[in-house]
Amino acid sequence: MSGSDMYRQQILDHYKNPRNYGEMQDPDFSHVGENPSCGDTIQVDVKLADDDETIEQVAFSGDGCAISQAAASLLTETLPGKSIDELQAMDTDDIVDMLGVDISPMRIKCAVLARQVAQDGSKLYRGELDEKDRTITEE
Amino acid sequence: MSGSDMYRQQILDHYKNPRNYGEMQDPDFSHVGENPSCGDTIQVDVKLADDDETIEQVAFSGDGCAISQAAASLLTETLPGKSIDELQAMDTDDIVDMLGVDISPMRIKCAVLARQVAQDGSKLYRGELDEKDRTITEE
Amino acid sequence: MPTSDASGLDVEAIREDFPILERKIGGDVTVPGPDETDDQPLYYLDNAATSHTPRQVVEAMTDYYYEYNSNVHRGIHSLSQEASIAYEEAHDRAAEFVGADGREEVVFTKNTTEAFNLVAYTWGLTELEPGENVVTTQMEHHASLVTWQQLCEKQGAEIRYVEIDEDGRLDMDDLRSKVDDDTAMVSAVHVSNTLGTINPVSEITDIAHEHGALSFIDGAQAVPTRPVDVAEIDADFYAFSGHKMLGPTGIGVLYGKQHLLEELPPFLVGGAMIRRVEFEGTTWEDLPWKFEAGTPPIAEAVGLTAAIDYLEDVGMEAIERHESELARYAYDRLSEFDDIEIYGPHEERGGLVGFNLEGVHAHDLSSILDDHGVAVRAGDHCTQPLHDVLGVPASTRASFYLYNTREEIDELIDAVDTARQLFA
Amino acid sequence: MPTSDASGLDVEAIREDFPILERKIGGDVTVPGPDETDDQPLYYLDNAATSHTPRQVVEAMTDYYYEYNSNVHRGIHSLSQEASIAYEEAHDRAAEFVGADGREEVVFTKNTTEAFNLVAYTWGLTELEPGENVVTTQMEHHASLVTWQQLCEKQGAEIRYVEIDEDGRLDMDDLRSKVDDDTAMVSAVHVSNTLGTINPVSEITDIAHEHGALSFIDGAQAVPTRPVDVAEIDADFYAFSGHKMLGPTGIGVLYGKQHLLEELPPFLVGGAMIRRVEFEGTTWEDLPWKFEAGTPPIAEAVGLTAAIDYLEDVGMEAIERHESELARYAYDRLSEFDDIEIYGPHEERGGLVGFNLEGVHAHDLSSILDDHGVAVRAGDHCTQPLHDVLGVPASTRASFYLYNTREEIDELIDAVDTARQLFA
Ligand SMILES: Cc1ncc(COP(=O)(O)O)c(C=O)c1O
Numbered sequence A, B: 001m002s003g004s005d006m007y008r009q010q011i012l013d014h015y016k017n018p019r020n021y022g023e024m025q026d027p028d029f030s031h032v033g034e035n036p037s038c039g040d041t042i043q044v045d046v047k048l049a050d051d052d053e054t055i056e057q058v059a060f061s062g063d064g065c066a067i068s069q070a071a072a073s074l075l076t077e078t079l080p081g082k083s084i085d086e087l088q089a090m091d092t093d094d095i096v097d098m099l100g101v102d103i104s105p106m107r108i109k110c111a112v113l114a115r116q117v118a119q120d121g122s123k124l125y126r127g128e129l130d131e132k133d134r135t136i137t138e139e
Numbered sequence C, D: 001m002p003t004s005d006a007s008g009l010d011v012e013a014i015r016e017d018f019p020i021l022e023r024k025i026g027g028d029v030t031v032p033g034p035d036e037t038d039d040q041p042l043y044y045l046d047n048a049a050t051s052h053t054p055r056q057v058v059e060a061m062t063d064y065y066y067e068y069n070s071n072v073h074r075g076i077h078s079l080s081q082e083a084s085i086a087y088e089e090a091h092d093r094a095a096e097f098v099g100a101d102g103r104e105e106v107v108f109t110k111n112t113t114e115a116f117n118l119v120a121y122t123w124g125l126t127e128l129e130p131g132e133n134v135v136t137t138q139m140e141h142h143a144s145l146v147t148w149q150q151l152c153e154k155q156g157a158e159i160r161y162v163e164i165d166e167d168g169r170l171d172m173d174d175l176r177s178k179v180d181d182d183t184a185m186v187s188a189v190h191v192s193n194t195l196g197t198i199n200p201v202s203e204i205t206d207i208a209h210e211h212g213a214l215s216f217i218d219g220a221q222a223v224p225t226r227p228v229d230v231a232e233i234d235a236d237f238y239a240f241s242g243h244k245m246l247g248p249t250g251i252g253v254l255y256g257k258q259h260l261l262e263e264l265p266p267f268l269v270g271g272a273m274i275r276r277v278e279f280e281g282t283t284w285e286d287l288p289w290k291f292e293a294g295t296p297p298i299a300e301a302v303g304l305t306a307a308i309d310y311l312e313d314v315g316m317e318a319i320e321r322h323e324s325e326l327a328r329y330a331y332d333r334l335s336e337f338d339d340i341e342i343y344g345p346h347e348e349r350g351g352l353v354g355f356n357l358e359g360v361h362a363h364d365l366s367s368i369l370d371d372h373g374v375a376v377r378a379g380d381h382c383t384q385p386l387h388d389v390l391g392v393p394a395s396t397r398a399s400f401y402l403y404n405t406r407e408e409i410d411e412l413i414d415a416v417d418t419a420r421q422l423f424a
């Protein structure tokens, strides 16, 4: 759970070469989030399949630390094919598994930001959440 | 400086049989004081000689702990014959000497109340103090 | 000193955890700490003012300073992570100890007094309106009484004081008649620090709620001495201090129902309680951090955790039984003398007894007791208005805790007798 | 670790007073304190967040708890007298340390943040009027900035932020143009916790006074690191925290000129700050007690006294020299790299250096440094608006104190290089 351990090849690769980076043309839903004390900001755009339930394509944009950006990049690869329910069921452990490294306690908020943005976005889309300006995962 | 040491014969005697207790008919000046947390209250009445400077007679009234009352009683015996300047020059050590016992730090305020009342009274009388409701020697 | 009661506490073993109980006194008090002229064993019966601190608590704080001292919340380095986790978990521990739902409901303040002021400044200045009233009691500590009094004065609201009966119990009929639909807050002390009265705080809270008012219970004397469950009481706010429950100075706890704390504006502003600051405006952190501005009492939180651990190890029920027993014993022994007036109820009292010896001012009595090693509090105990009601300027209070024994009460009685002789 | 500078400090001897400097890190951070998997020596360069605590301070507090723990002010028994004297003398000691006239001018708060809030709630809510303004700076800590911002919003007053120049110094021309006859308060940080800038606080105070305004100087980073004389500065208010100057958490100091403190209404109300309480109203204690409601941070005051003793033994001039030298060395070594941006002035800076490594977020950098045992702070350092001005979301800050060495700065530089390689 120490610093360099967190920066294994996969994380650094996704940070330096983010996948699916940029804003989508016609997302079904889109949501933003930030962790003000870090300055991490992330927008997640999601395109759904015709069933209005299966995630077809995901893009992200924003900037911030390697953990938050790599997690977002990895998420854009992990989500397609999953259902919104599956997205909403993802917890912190799933993100840590996805990253493949231990995340130190104070950095968890960076790791889970993109997931939370995607989850909140899907809830807003489904009307399960009333209104939410920005998602924040800092306490 | 321990408890019972403070309660030597002289203190107890003056507490049980206070001297010059009561209110004076025609004092030249009179002033009151209290230490609210103790509930000690003291009024000191002073009669001056014709020189308007020499203390002729002193009376006190009020109630409270043995230290405050004995100190007031002793003071009424000590002051006559002294000048107002001498009264005003009295400090804490003079009171401790007068009492003849060590006073523990938290009880000093009791011991010096009567003296402070007399001093403030004399200053009000001389116009050296603007206005003072009640004298207090608690911090 | 042998175990001297049937409460099940191993008092002898407990006393060994408190080095200060070995202290001798009697010498120079102007230099803090023991000196060669100290020769009198100490009988510490001033626990309602502050309790002593066991090794376990002091050592937990020493470990903090020697092993993981760091500022909290924001640091990424290892020490800061360790300190942050310990600090945040201290909230969980305190929450659990008093039956709160979680750390969101536990704000660390500097003491009970600040907890009252926090609610007065946040809820009071924004919610309490002219024409409304705050109902509190004649037996409140200044922390509560002065806070509500000053708040009502500022807001143009009315303050009402519920009376006590001859036994020093709250007059519940008077309370019922004083709480009305204009009542915004009912505040009562759980265990009186002067009378020892244990108030029916759950019933008081129910009455408040029936009239749409909030309740704020002062638990400064209750949490250290008996099991407390804020959820069961249903109190909206509840406060207590670390230093009265084997913990350090410099930390207190405000419990508040989450939805209430969420609605309140912040109190102190600054670092750690903000989310985002711009030159034009600021947004706030989540609970409880919204109410904890600046560097918090980190070592003190670690100490509080250790104090709670210690108390739970001993068992709050056993502590309550032990205290009650000592209080009953002290009450009964003091009752033997016609020249002693005791305040507060005989039955169902907390572990303290307030009294006066006829013809001897409480301060004189306390000085003489001190000479015999008996440490009691003499004065108004921060309940001046209650003393006005009792018709005395001051009283002497002996208050007990888990490490006290019957033998110490016997010493008190003997020392009182010396004072009696001296002033006869 | 050898003494490594010419400031005259015996750093090696000093380090022996700080047990935590022996700590190894690197293992599990979820359990506070060392564990077997910790194997990395610690290089603690986060002193601007909080300093470590020498044995002398911890032991003074332990002595308090084991030998004369008691509540203060009102007790007559020996322990209470000893504790009261120690607590009251702590005010004298703090007064002397910063050149205040006496204990009347020294109020113990929980931290610097509370000191600002105290003045905002007392002076601000009663004196600051619509149409008036508060002038502060772009480089203020949130403790100051958010407090003034929120106060101005409440009072309908204007807040003005003095700009910084390219070097991170205060633009004094801008300050002169922003302070006008409607200015009620000028508040500036003495030493910036982010830029290291040392502000001309005496000159700033003069400008305030020329316009009839008060000055409040934030000394949180100054008092720990250099001789400070509030009388010479002529500041009306001045604040600092114990935990940044080798002292404990849970205590801070508000200095205020006596006549100002006398005129202010109380802040927190309750026990110990009152003179006489009746159901109908209350009168207040004398200074400084009027501002210290409830049981105060007694052990912490004892610890603060010990911290001041320690600092004076070492010598504030020597500490200042040592810090400056380390800061210059760190600045120069970091300047060797084109991919490092340093914030704040090169000359006349406090003992800290804020910087960013190109392409690596401060949080990532800090995590990697931690892996090499280097503890720095990464983030906004409670100066978010200043970071907006600097145009970065966060920075990394290495801050030094009397026990730090050049070798530790070399470790920092090496660890930064690892991060550089990793992210290349
Ligand atoms: C310049 C400055 N002001 C104020 C503070 C706030 O101090 P505290 O957190 O002790 O209230 C700090 C410390 O973080 C600081 O560096």
Ligand SMILES: Cc1ncc(COP(=O)(O)O)c(C=O)c1O
Pocket (backbone or CB within 6 Å): C048, C049, C111, C112, C113, C114, C141, C143, C144, C189, C191, C192, C193, C218, C220, C221, C241, C252, C382, D271, D293, D294, D295, D296
């Ligand atoms: C009943 C009660 N309430 C409040 C307080 C105030 O506690 P503190 O001084 O820790 O703020 C006390 C202690 O003196 C108390 O006994």
